[in-house]
Amino acid sequence: MKRSAYCVVFFAILVLVSLSYGISVSGQSLPLPTPPNTEKSDEIEDLIDSELFVGAPSEVIEAFFERHGIAYSFNEFGNRYQAIIRDVVPELQVVQSVVIRIDLDSEGRFAASDVGNDFTAR
Structure with a gap:
């Protein structure tokens, strides 16, 4: 795989992990969206x-x-x-x-x- 492909895969994993645990902003974790x-x-x-x-x-x-x-x-x-x-x-x-x-x-x-x-x- 080319380096750019590794970057895309890494970014996708980072996004998935962030979404599954809540995104952290300034040390505070934002809650996951609740169903309407x-x-x-x-x-x-x-x-x-x-x-x-x-x-x-x-x-x-x-x-x-x-x-x-x-x-x-x-x-x-x-x-x-x-x-x-x-x-x-x-x-x-x-x-x-x-x-x-x-x-x-x-x-x-x-x-x-x-x-x-x-x-x-x-």
Whole structure:
């Protein structure tokens, strides 16, 4: 093997070992990522499935957000409503947020929804 191939193999082993034990930064070991807690996003998806329907007008969608105390905005360029519920699991080392998107059809009615989790550093 050439020297560069040995370097690649060494680097790959170093990365794997670092990931399996947690990466050390300034003498502190960062925790390995924890699986996302999908409880809140699952709850929101269930609410959307039970309360909204394809073809629902904007008033119904806005009432949904208001009824559940979810701050939202309308993206006129994407023709959709969007909302973020921040820090759903405060004990995590990262900020976990639930991102909600409700797409409208060309007549401004409910067409589809997407609910996901997003993570940022504290």
